[in-house]
Amino acid sequence: MVQLLHGSATTTETVRRAIQARKESVRAAAKHYGISPTTVQKWRSRPTSTDARMGPKEPHSTVLSLEHEAVIIARSEA
Template identity: 75%
Template sequence: MGQVLHGSATTTEAVRRAIQLRQESVRALAKRYGVSPTTVQKWRKRSATADAPMGPKQVRSTVLT
């Protein structure tokens, strides 16, 4: 079974891992993988390659009052 990406994900876990491991410049990696330099910088800062959870931070009740 394949990985599940959220709707606005621009990279896969394999690309994120490659971004974190390669020593190329931010601009070169952005061009190589077809993403923005901001995306490269974001994934270089993170320690994991998993998507961040999307949605509200605090879960609200779904029961009507």
């Protein structure tokens, strides 16, 4: 399985799972994986090891108005 990472990702999902599972100190984990202690703390506090979605929460056209976008969607579904 190919894993897509955003441009500034410093860890993979496998490393994140290991960070969450291991009970070593934050400093020791950061040194072991070559990342900052802040990154270790961030991943330990998250409930999952998946990356957050990048981009807008509600994608929309920057060119079309909402009305024009709705017309195009309605035509493509018909």
